[in-house]
Amino acid sequence: MFLKTTDTSFTDNSKEANAQNAFVYSQQNERYIEDAKKSGCTQFIPSSELKNHIDLSNIKIVGITGTNGKTTTAAAIYSLLLDLGYKVALQGTRGFFINDERVEEYSLTTPVQLTNFAHILEAIHHGCRYFVMEVSSHAIEQKRIEGLEFALKIHTNITRDHLDYHKTIEEYIQVKNSFFEDDTPKLINKDDKVVKYNVKNGYAYSLDEPSTYKVQAYSFKEGMSVMLQYFEQTATFESNMMGIFNVYNLTAAVAAVHILTQKPLQSICNEIENFAGVSGRMQTVSENPLVIIDFAHTPDGMKKVLESFAHKEIICVFGAGGDRDREKRPLMGHIAELYSKHIIVTSDNPRFEDPDIIIEDILKGIKNQNNTIVEINRKEAIKKAIAMADEKSVVLVLGKGDESTQIIYDQKLPFSDKQVIEEILQLNV
Numbered sequence: 001m002f003l004k005t006t007d008t009s010f011t012d013n014s015k016e017a018n019a020q021n022a023f024v025y026s027q028q029n030e031r032y033i034e035d036a037k038k039s040g041c042t043q044f045i046p047s048s049e050l051k052n053h054i055d056l057s058n059i060k061i062v063g064i065t066g067t068n069g070k071t072t073t074a075a076a077i078y079s080l081l082l083d084l085g086y087k088v089a090l091q092g093t094r095g096f097f098i099n100d101e102r103v104e105e106y107s108l109t110t111p112v113q114l115t116n117f118a119h120i121l122e123a124i125h126h127g128c129r130y131f132v133m134e135v136s137s138h139a140i141e142q143k144r145i146e147g148l149e150f151a152l153k154i155h156t157n158i159t160r161d162h163l164d165y166h167k168t169i170e171e172y173i174q175v176k177n178s179f180f181e182d183d184t185p186k187l188i189n190k191d192d193k194v195v196k197y198n199v200k201n202g203y204a205y206s207l208d209e210p211s212t213y214k215v216q217a218y219s220f221k222e223g224m225s226v227m228l229q230y231f232e233q234t235a236t237f238e239s240n241m242m243g244i245f246n247v248y249n250l251t252a253a254v255a256a257v258h259i260l261t262q263k264p265l266q267s268i269c270n271e272i273e274n275f276a277g278v279s280g281r282m283q284t285v286s287e288n289p290l291v292i293i294d295f296a297h298t299p300d301g302m303k304k305v306l307e308s309f310a311h312k313e314i315i316c317v318f319g320a321g322g323d324r325d326r327e328k329r330p331l332m333g334h335i336a337e338l339y340s341k342h343i344i345v346t347s348d349n350p351r352f353e354d355p356d357i358i359i360e361d362i363l364k365g366i367k368n369q370n371n372t373i374v375e376i377n378r379k380e381a382i383k384k385a386i387a388m389a390d391e392k393s394v395v396l397v398l399g400k401g402d403e404s405t406q407i408i409y410d411q412k413l414p415f416s417d418k419q420v421i422e423e424i425l426q427l428n429v
């Protein structure tokens with residue numbers, strides 16, 4: 001990655017290094033320092049000192065980490081700040097946005113350090129007051145957020161993901177918790193028993209445990225209505241979004257904006273109903289038959305979605321990503337069996353793995369497979385699910401959300417769950 005500021009150029013790649021720029025090094029690339037020297041580079045900056053060369057002080061950076069809910073919570077905060085009249089940037093799984101404009105397509109949920117600095121500088125250049133970003137566990141471990149001073153750090157939940165990378169659940173939890181070790185103001189989900197954090201400058205939100213922003217009551221009729229308690233104040237918000245997990249996400253967003261802006265709590269709540277959610281997260285593609293797409297690709301994410309439809313007969317279509325955590329696959333199969341009337345196991349993004357093996361791993365978690373169909377072709381799997389649906393059903397197509405490709409080997413082939421469903425139903429969109 002290459003970054004040019006008014007007085008210096010920086011790179012984190014020895015192949016770009018030369019006498020005119022500085023090589024920014026970290027544990028990720030220090031093995032290439034000699035190569036950079038051979039290319040004539042004479043300036044070497046440890047990634048921990050990059051902040052002394054690039055001034056990011058004119059913006060408030062908000063970081064959201066957790067196994068699930070980052071994209072949804074970040075997007076809700078972004079939407080609230082925009083509706084309250086602030087200029088704000090958003091960076092995460094769905095790409096990079098400034099003041100309601102998409103600036104870049106998805107690359108990484110949390111890009112490398114120089115890209116983060118470049119995006120923050122661009123946001124400052126556009127007059128943004130806030131920079132809202134998702135912080136992945138890979139990013140924390142790989143020091144991609146080195147040198148960023150956060151105005152607020154937000155925790156959604158810690159269950160399991162990316163164990164292909166972190167190897168053990170303990171390591172994964174330790175990495176996530178390390179984000180909350182310092183004195184930075186932090187907003188913690190108090191109902192999560194796993195998280196550990198430095199209580200200094202700590203705020204909390206919850207549905208069950210006592211907390212700063214306590215959900216006193218919520219109900220689901222057309223969407224949700226929620227009553228929040230903040231010390232002696234109460235405030236309420238409405239949303240068309242569904243699912244208890246979205247009560248957490250929206251409560252976290254309201255609390256975060258209250259901490260950041262100190263605007264009256266109710267005026268913040270009033271803006272929530274303008275946030276329609278994130279595409280590919282609990283997105284209804286068809287009402288009749290009811291077909292919903294969602295990004296759930298972890299056992300906890302699936303559980304939270306499936307338990308939101310206890311009143312329907314669930315037809316669950318899902319797979320699991322290749323070159324990702326293998327151990328989650330039977331757990332996902334087990335969760336699907338607990339809640340679904342019918343299960344269709346199919347492909348997600350196989351990447352370099354054999355899709356049959358991935359499906360076998362999932363099936364190991366499904367004890368009674370009488371209501372389980374295996375269909376390796378995702379389009380065919382969705383077609384079969386829709387053919388089975390009736391007025392009592394809900395077809396849940398999980399794992400890819402609004403992804404626009406299916407990754408097979410290193411090929412990103414065009415594939416959208418939403419488009420496939422619309423074609424099958426011949427919906428005029």
Ligand SMILES: CC(=O)N[C@H]1[C@@H](OP(=O)(O)OP(=O)(O)OC[C@H]2O[C@@H](n3ccc(=O)[nH]c3=O)[C@H](O)[C@@H]2O)O[C@H](CO)[C@@H](O)[C@@H]1O[C@H](C)C(=O)N[C@@H](C)C(=O)N[C@H](CCC(=O)O)C(=O)O
Nearest residue numbers: 001012013014015028029032093108109110112136138139
């Ligand atoms: C598994 C993983 O995270 N890999 C990341 C890692 O790859 P790597 O170690 O193989 O990188 P590399 O190519 O050896 O380069 C490492 C460093 O050496 C430097 N280099 C390299 C070659 C050279 O000759 N000279 C040199 O200086 C590079 O510029 C870089 O700074 O370092 C690269 C650059 O820093 C990242 O782009 C790459 O992310 C890959 C593309 C990736 O797919 N990561 C995914 C798993 C990821 O990060 N996902 C998370 C979570 C997703 C989610 O749950 O939403 C995300 O934040 O997106």
Ligand SMILES: Nc1ncnc2c1ncn2[C@@H]1O[C@H](COP(=O)(O)OP(=O)(O)OP(=O)(O)O)[C@@H](O)[C@H]1O
Nearest residue numbers: 067068069070071072093245281294295296301304
């Ligand atoms: N607060 C939550 N708790 C548990 N599951 C959730 C929560 N919010 C969303 N989910 C589920 O997890 C899926 C992913 O949500 P979202 O994209 O907001 O999470 P994320 O943390 O950004 O995920 P990723 O790390 O893959 O980018 C959703 O589609 C939904 O099924």
Ligand SMILES: N[C@H](CCC[C@H](N)C(=O)O)C(=O)O
Nearest residue numbers: 297320321324348349399400
């Ligand atoms: N963007 C995340 C989630 C992908 C989810 C699922 N579609 C998969 O391929 O595992 C990742 O790269 O891990």
Ligand SMILES: [Mg+2]
Nearest residue numbers: 070071093109
């Ligand atoms: Mg995300």
